Every structure is written in structure tokens, then in C-alpha cells.
Amino acid sequence: MDKLDYIFNPRSVAVVGSKQIDNHNWLRTVLPFDGPKYHINIDKNEWPSAEELGFQNYERLVDVPGDVDFVIISVPAQVAQYVIRDCVAKKVLGAHLYTAGYGEIGTEEGIQREEELIKIASEGGLNVVGPNCLGIFNPKIGIGVNLGGYYGDSGSLAFVSQSGSQSGGFARGCVANGIKISKLVSMGNGIILDSSDYLDYFKDDVDTLAIGMYLEGVRDGKRFYNSLREVSASKPVMVLKVGESEDAARAVAAHSTSFTTGPAIWDAMLVQAGGIKVESIEEIFELSKLLLVLPPTTGDRLGLLALSGGHATEMTNVFSNAGFRIPSLEERSYERILEKFNVVGSTYQNPIEGRTLNDPEHLNNVLDVLNDDPNIDIIVHEVHVVVRDEEATLYRGHGPDLLVDFQSRARKPYVVALSTSYPHPPADIEDNFYHVLTEAGIPTLHGLQGTASALRKFVSYYQNRVA
Amino acid sequence: MKGLNKIVDKMDIGSTRVLSDPETKDLLVDSGIVVVETAVANTVDEAAKAASSLGYPVSLRPISVESSLINTVGSFPLGSEAQLRSTFPELVKDYASWDPEIKALTVTKVPPSGIEIMVTVFRDPLFGSVLSFGYGKMAVEVWEDVAYRIAPLTEKDCRLIIREPKGSSLLNGYDTLSAPRPTVMEETLLRVSDFVDSNPNVESLCLSPCFVYRDEVIVVEASMTLIKREGG
Numbered sequence: 088m089d090k091l092d093y094i095f096n097p098r099s100v101a102v103v104g105s106k107q108i109d110n111h112n113w114l115r116t117v118l119p120f121d122g123p124k125y126h127i128n129i130d131k132n133e134w135p136s137a138e139e140l141g142f143q144n145y146e147r148l149v150d151v152p153g154d155v156d157f158v159i160i161s162v163p164a165q166v167a168q169y170v171i172r173d174c175v176a177k178k179v180l181g182a183h184l185y186t187a188g189y190g191e192i193g194t195e196e197g198i199q200r201e202e203e204l205i206k207i208a209s210e211g212g213l214n215v216v217g218p219n220c221l222g223i224f225n226p227k228i229g230i231g232v233n234l235g236g237y238y239g240d241s242g243s244l245a246f247v248s249q250s251g252s253q254s255g256g257f258a259r260g261c262v263a264n265g266i267k268i269s270k271l272v273s274m275g276n277g278i279i280l281d282s283s284d285y286l287d288y289f290k291d292d293v294d295t296l297a298i299g300m301y302l303e304g305v306r307d308g309k310r311f312y313n314s315l316r317e318v319s320a321s322k323p324v325m326v327l328k329v330g331e332s333e334d335a336a337r338a339v340a341a342h343s344t345s346f347t348t349g350p351a352i353w354d355a356m357l358v359q360a361g362g363i364k365v366e367s368i369e370e371i372f373e374l375s376k377l378l379l380v381l382p383p384t385t386g387d388r389l390g391l392l393a394l395s396g397g398h399a400t401e402m403t404n405v406f407s408n409a410g411f412r413i414p415s416l417e418e419r420s421y422e423r424i425l426e427k428f429n430v431v432g433s434t435y436q437n438p439i440e441g442r443t444l445n446d447p448e449h450l451n452n453v454l455d456v457l458n459d460d461p462n463i464d465i466i467v468h469e470v471h472v473v474v475r476d477e478e479a480t481l482y483r484g485h486g487p488d489l490l491v492d493f494q495s496r497a498r499k500p501y502v503v504a505l506s507t508s509y510p511h512p513p514a515d516i517e518d519n520f521y522h523v524l525t526e527a528g529i530p531t532l533h534g535l536q537g538t539a540s541a542l543r544k545f546v547s548y549y550q551n552r553v554a
Numbered sequence: 555m556k557g558l559n560k561i562v563d564k565m566d567i568g569s570t571r572v573l574s575d576p577e578t579k580d581l582l583v584d585s586g587i588v589v590v591e592t593a594v595a596n597t598v599d600e601a602a603k604a605a606s607s608l609g610y611p612v613s614l615r616p617i618s619v620e621s622s623l624i625n626t627v628g629s630f631p632l633g634s635e636a637q638l639r640s641t642f643p644e645l646v647k648d649y650a651s652w653d654p655e656i657k658a659l660t661v662t663k664v665p666p667s668g669i670e671i672m673v674t675v676f677r678d679p680l681f682g683s684v685l686s687f688g689y690g691k692m693a694v695e696v697w698e699d700v701a702y703r704i705a706p707l708t709e710k711d712c713r714l715i716i717r718e719p720k721g722s723s724l725l726n727g728y729d730t731l732s733a734p735r736p737t738v739m740e741e742t743l744l745r746v747s748d749f750v751d752s753n754p755n756v757e758s759l760c761l762s763p764c765f766v767y768r769d770e771v772i773v774v775e776a777s778m779t780l781i782k783r784e785g786g
Contacts (some may be wrong), residue, residue, distance in 0.1 A: 125557075304680075305680070308678070308680030308681040308682070309680075309681060309682050309704075312681060312704055348678055348679060348680040349678075349679065351700075351702060352678050352681060352684060352702055355684075355702035355703060355704070356681055356702065358714075359703050359704055359711055377565075387753055554710060554713075554714065
């Protein structure tokens with residue numbers, strides 16, 4: 088069993104230093120967890136309220152009669168080392184240190200405290216998450232549910248973050264985007280367990296299909312490169328590396344203990360290791376929709392379905408600028424399209440658009456033709472949610488069922504691009520359609536540019552893997 | 555890598571040493587990297603002798619470890635012994651104004667024009683030795699048209715790094731320059747990478763210019779910095 092598995096999948100949990108005045112946030116974050124739960128506090132005034140929440144109280148960790156796999160520590164920095172020593176004495180298998188006030192504050196005191204912590208933990212063989220972080224979220228077993236914002240429903244995207252707020256925001260953003268998390272870690276200063284350790288763990292984690300990372304820097308560059316290279320050979324890793332401009336580097340230095348190397352070298356390292364460079368958290372959401380759902384794809388010839396003639400030309404422009412080919416179809420395909428197609432006021436070469444597609448039979452026919460045509464690797468369908476006569480539909484008049492039905496018979500990747508250039512329908516109506524499509528397994532992305540950029544990175548990842 | 559170890563043995567721990575062009579080339583040749591034929595001449599007679607054995611045209615360059623001089627100064631191609639004999643003392647005098655230590659010059663055979671490339675290795679604080687590649691010094695330094703890879707490079711890395719810069723359209727040949735077989739460049743980069751990987755004392759390396767022909771890459775000028783680390 089991997090040493091990190093006791094941190095992400097503990098059999099028992101202890102929380103040190105929870106307070107009623109904070110609504111026992113640190114107890115509540117493991118409340119749904121099914122195994123033995125302990126509350127450690129020298130202040131017995133905190134005990135009754137903790138007991139009400141279902142925790143067994145002890146003064147010290149070493150007093151707990153059974154084994155403790157994972158400990159969450161939320162005590163002031165001045166006393167944290169005593170708790171860490173108890174963790175070592177109790178032979179716990181992992182400790183998350185929420186406590187801040189270490190290397191990241193940049194003072195001599197903080198740096199000294201961090202060195203002391205590293206010494207105690209490494210001599211005692213203790214795996215430490217943090218310090219200065221929000222720790223672990225595993226929705227499946229109900230660990231870190233305050234951080235993630237939900238539990239019970241787990242997915243296949245893992246996330247590693249050097250920032251606590253980015254990790255919590257990410258988890259909630261995933262909910263909004265219909266993406267489910269396998270495991271998440273806010274790793275803080277990473278003094279014992281660093282980004283490479285988490286990366287290595289997620290490589291072998293059967294619940295995880297893709298990994299996202301928010302990085303300000305790494306401690307051991309060579310090790311990170313080797314880990315990333317190895318993991319990327321089997322699972323896609325999206326890396327958001329901040330601190331690349333001079334101003335950003337200063338912001339990073341003020342936030343964590345990482346130091347920066349040139350952006351050109353970082354970029355080259357990512358390319359060489361086979362990682363996927365992303366520019367924003369939003370891009371991780373968009374890209375994840377493709378990576379988690381679609382099979383590996385190296386073909387870059389697109390069949391495009393557009394909303395209108397103008398959109399068809401824009402779509403061609405945007406997708407070819409992103410490095411895709413939008414080829415002509417086979418002669419036989421055009422014959423089939425024209426059997427059910429009114430060419431007046433339409434385009435059917437590729438992209439395909441036209442009023443004739445109002446007719447579900449015609450639209451289905453075109454989708455099937457693209458599905459069959461050997462010149463096409465991926466189908467991209469631009470849609471727009473409209474409210475007409477008090478009825479919400481996908482432009483032009485179809486419900487999501489038609490798309491969902493096609494998805495079930497599609498033999499190649501089928502991607503929906505929600506148009507952002509028409510006046511927007513009410514957000515809840517668009518959301519509803521979005522979730523219907525997403526839950527049916529259709530990657531549904533926002534905007535032509537965003538879709539093109541994510542799709543490019545998706546295909547490039549697999550191309551690079553086999554190059 | 556006996557030659558290199560011999561040099562490092564004589565260095566103090568923590569010290570660095572910049573190797574001259576001929577010293578660097580000797581070490582590269584040991585690693586199977588092709589360099590332009592280069593002789594060292596202390597006197598004009600030695601230069602003339604070397605030139606006649608190399609064959610004209612030749613060019614003369616100062617042997618200097620002053621980084622500002624490396625790869626920046628040198629003579630125009632000299633086509634005859636008479637030309638060489640009149641140029642030699644002028645150059646020695648000229649170079650002395652930059653670096654009074656210069657006594658000897660290198661005599662190199664002027665290679666035919668080829669596609670120019672520049673290869674360097676330097677140490678990144680985070681990722682260790684990094685190799686850079688571009689289509690000539692100006693492309694790299696002025697247009698920043700350069701690709702990087704962390705050492706050691708795999709065959710795939712070599713295949714991709716030469717195709718990454720915009721200048722890689724030169725791989726199709728240009729004007730009178732014939733298209734090289736990409737594998738000859740890839741093999742050279744692999745040797746450079748292996749050389750650096752097996753010699754942790756190499757702190758930096760600069761091969762520029764190198765000329766690429768259809769079946770060969772030739773290093774025209776080279777310099778190297780060694781560092782002796784604790785335990786190294």
C-alpha cells in the first residue's frame with residue numbers, strides 16, 4: 088500500500104485543536120467519515136460539544152487506545168511541534184498541518200521553526216501534508232468536506248494545489264462545471280510531501296484519470312520533471328504554473344517559499360515531460376471535460392456544425408488558427424447530405440450550417456454523415472440555448488435529446504461548443520441544458536475560442552505521447 | 555573521459571575553469587563530436603606550417619578564455635601563405651589590446667558554408683543542465699528563436715528540439731545550402747547531451763557556430779566552463 092494512501096484513505100482520523108468558537112470546523116470537515124474519529128484537546132471545555140458531533144475525546148494523541156492513521160492539526164505554531172512529536176510517538180501514518188507561521192512568513196523564527204519541523208518529521212518518518220494549507224479532500228469517504236464543499240459523489244479528476252483558496256475554489260468550480268473530483272490536496276509549503284509525491288501517488292490511484300496542478304514553484308525540479316514525465320505517459324497532467332512574470336514572481340515569493348526559474352525553461356520542461364501547460368483554472372475545467380470523457384485522440388481533422396453562415400466562417404478561422412484541419416468530406420458524404428438538405432442559404436462543405444437543419448431528420452442525417460466520413464476525426468457542434476415562445480431549446484429548435492441520442496451512436500469524439508456570442512439566455516436555463524448534455528457524457532465547452540484551445544491541448548497531449 | 559578528468563584533477567574544489575577553443579575541441583572529439591580541424595600556432599612559422607597541412611583557406615583566432623572574445627573575433631579567410639604571414643603579427647598586436655595574455659593563435663581550416671546552428675548547455679538552478687538549440691547565434695540571441703530541453707535528452711527530445719524553432723524551415727535547405735539529414739543533427743545533440751550527462755563537472759558549454767551539411771555537423775568554435783564540486 089502506498090504511504091500516501093493512509094492520508095487519502097485513512098481508516099481512522101484524529102483532529103487536534105478544534106474549537107467550538109470556530110463552530111468546530113475541523114471536526115465538521117471529517118464529520119461524514121465512517122471510521123473511528125477522535126478529538127484531541129487539552130482544553131476539556133471543548134469536549135462536550137465534540138462528543139455531540141460523534142468524536143471520542145482525549146487530551147493527547149498518545150492516549151488514544153487504537154491506531155490512528157491520519158491526524159489533522161490546527162494548533163498555534165508555537166505548540167505544533169509537540170503535537171508532531173506525539174504523531175511520531177503514536178506512529179500515525181500521516182499528519183496534515185493547517186498551522187501557518189513557517190518558512191512562508193520569511194522571518195528567521197519561521198524558517199527556524201520549519202527546519203525544526205522537517206527534522207522531527209523526517210527523523211520520525213512522519214508524512215506531513217503542509218504546513219500552511221487546507222489539506223486533503225476525498226469526497227468518497229468524507230474527508231475534508233469543508234474544503235471540497237460536498238461528499239459522497241466522487242469522480243476521476245485529482246487536483247494538487249499550493250494554494251488553499253485555489254483548492255477550495257477549484258472544488259466548487261468543478262461542481263458548477265459538472266466535473267467530479269477523485270481526490271484533492273492543498274499542500275502548502277510541502278516540506279515533507281511535495282508536489283512530486285502527490286503526482287506519483289495519483290499515477291497509481293485507480294480512481295484518478297487526469298490530474299490538475301496549481302503550482303507556484305517546486306523544491307526539487309529534477310524530481311518533479313522525472314515524476315511528471317512518468318505520470319504523463321499514462322495520465323494527462325494539467326499544470327498551471329504561476330509566477331512567470333517579474334511581478335508575478337514577487338507575488339509568489341510573498342505567498343510561499345518557492346523560488347522561480349525562467350518561464351522559457353519551465354515551458355520547455357513541461358513540453359519535454361509531456362505535461363499540459365494551462366493558463367488558468369477555467370482552462371483546467373474546460374480541458375478536463377475532454378480528458379475525462381473522450382478516448383485518446385491523435386487525429387486533428389474536424390467536422391464542424393455551425394449556427395449560421397457567419398459562425399461557420401468564424402469557426403473555421405478559430406479552429407484552423409488553433410492548428411486543426413477542416414477538410415472536405417468524401418464525395419459519397421456530400422451525396423448523402425444533399426439527399427436531405429436545402430442548399431439555398433446554407434453551407435454544407437464543412438463547416439455545415441443552414442435553416443434546413445431545423446428539421447431533426449436533416450440534422451441527424453448530417454451528424455451521421457460526419458460520424459461515417461473517414462476524413463473526420465472529431466465532430467464539433469456549435470449550439471446556443473434560446474428561449475422562444477416561452478420554450479427553451481437549442482438553436483434551432485431542438486431539445487438536448489437529439490444530441491444525447493447522437494452521442495450514444497457516435498463512433499468518434501463528439502464535442503459541443505456553447506456559443507457565447509449570441510445574447511445569453513437566463514443562466515439557469517442554459518445551466519440546465521449544460522448539465523443534461525454533460526451528464527450524457529457530451530463534453531460541453533464554452534465559446535469557440537475556449538473550445539478550440541482546449542481541444543488543441545487535448546489532441547496535442549496524445550500526439551506528443553506517441554511522437 | 556580521461557582528458558577532462560586530468561584537467562579537473564588539477565582544479566581546486568569549488569573553483570571554475572574556462573577552457574579555450576582548442577582545449578574544448580579536444581574533449582569533444584573524444585566524445586565523437588566532429589570539430590573543424592584546428593591547430594595551435596605560437597609563431598608565424600608554426601602557423602604557416604599548420605596552414606599548409608590543413609589546406610587553405612584558413613582563419614586565425616586568438617586563444618583566449620576572455621568570454622567577450624570567444625566566438626566574437628577572428629580573421630577573415632586567408633587564402634595563401636603570403637596573406638597569412640602578413641596577417642599573423644597584425645592580429646597578435648590587435649588582440650593584445652583586448653587581452654595581453656594572448657600569445658598563440660589557432661589556425662582553423664575555413665569550412666564551406668552550411669546551415670548554421672548554435673548549441674549551448676547551461677545549468678538551471680531548478681532543473682540542472684539544460685541544452686539550448688537554435689539556428690545560429692543571431693537567431694538565438696536577437697530573435698530568441700531557441701528551444702530548450704532538460705539534459706539528458708532522449709532520441710525523441712533530439713527529434714523535437716531541432717524542429718521547434720521557427721528557423722527549422724532550414725531543415726528543407728535554403729538558397730545554395732542543401733537540406734541536412736535531420737538524423738545527423740539529432741545524433742550530434744545526443745552526443746553533446748551524453749557528454750554533459752557523463753561529466754558533471756561541465757558547468758556550461760557553447761558550440762557556436764556549428765555548420766550542418768547533408769551528412770555531417772561540424773563544430774567550428776567551442777568553449778566550455780568546468781567546475782570542481784565537492785567530491786567531484
